[in-house]
Amino acid sequence: MTDDSITLTIDGKPVTAKKGATLLEAAREAGIDIPIICYHEATSPNGLCRICVVDVDGGRVLQPACVAECGADTQVETRNERVLRSRRTILEMLNASVNLEQAPEIQDMMTDYSADDERFPDARRRESEVIDDNPFYVRDYEQCVLCWRCVQVCAEDAQFTFALTLKNRGHETSVATAFDISMTDSPCVFCGQCVGVCPTGALKPKVEWGMEQGWSSEELRQQTRRKRKPLGDSEET
Numbered sequence: 001m002t003d004d005s006i007t008l009t010i011d012g013k014p015v016t017a018k019k020g021a022t023l024l025e026a027a028r029e030a031g032i033d034i035p036i037i038c039y040h041e042a043t044s045p046n047g048l049c050r051i052c053v054v055d056v057d058g059g060r061v062l063q064p065a066c067v068a069e070c071g072a073d074t075q076v077e078t079r080n081e082r083v084l085r086s087r088r089t090i091l092e093m094l095n096a097s098v099n100l101e102q103a104p105e106i107q108d109m110m111t112d113y114s115a116d117d118e119r120f121p122d123a124r125r126r127e128s129e130v131i132d133d134n135p136f137y138v139r140d141y142e143q144c145v146l147c148w149r150c151v152q153v154c155a156e157d158a159q160f161t162f163a164l165t166l167k168n169r170g171h172e173t174s175v176a177t178a179f180d181i182s183m184t185d186s187p188c189v190f191c192g193q194c195v196g197v198c199p200t201g202a203l204k205p206k207v208e209w210g211m212e213q214g215w216s217s218e219e220l221r222q223q224t225r226r227k228r229k230p231l232g233d234s235e236e237t
């Protein structure tokens with residue numbers, strides 16, 4: 001052990017971690033799996049979804065492993081009854097309000113944690129029309145779990161384009177462009193990184209979406225071409 005490392009116990013296993021390492025990093029190093037939804041290697045962890053909570057020394061509140069740092073000589077439990085119950089409830093609440101049909105990893109978690117998909121039958125579900133406002137990808141915020149990953153890769157974590165933000169509050173909160181302008185009028189450069197990090201079907205390449213809609217190859221070609229004015233011609237092609 002060096003000066004910049006500490007030891008702790010995770011699920012009864014002694015683990016050495018670098019000072020400042022998160023519990024998620026230390027657990028992964030030790031081969032212990034902790035579920036994640038809002039966390040992604042390409043984005044800064046924000047501790048938003050709480051699916052990664054773990055029990056540290058039986059503390060009053062569970063700690064989100066993606067942001068909580070390892071403490072020397074602490075005892076961490078990643079799958080005790082408290083943790084399982086908390087993760088199960090989070091999944092049940094998510095499932096009650098968001099369409100998770102195209103989120104296979106979250107579906108697997110539902111099974112793993114024996115989540116009851118009828119637990120909150122009267123919950124208000126997120127409702128939104130599919131936004132098809134550009135040739136490259138569509139947005140279906142009925143499937144959005146508000147993990148913030150797309151907003152982060154569009155901003156300081158990768159692209160520095162800042163095309164995405166949040167609109168509304170509470171249940172109505174949704175990812176959107178500033179002032180809800182169309183994506184083609186926004187600063188978006190269509191790099192596709194938001195689509196790449198989305199853990200659900202909320203962001204989808206237009207070609208994939210068009211194929212699901214049963215578009216012909218000609219329709220796909222027409223719908224996924226960027227309209228532009230040729231030099232010296234005022235007509236769009």
Ligand code: SF4
Nearest residue numbers: 144145147148150198
């Ligand atoms: S659109 Fe996808 S990446 Fe963006 S916040 Fe929603 S679920 Fe997360």
Ligand code: FES
Nearest residue numbers: 038047049050066
């Ligand atoms: S993965 Fe840690 S809070 Fe979402």
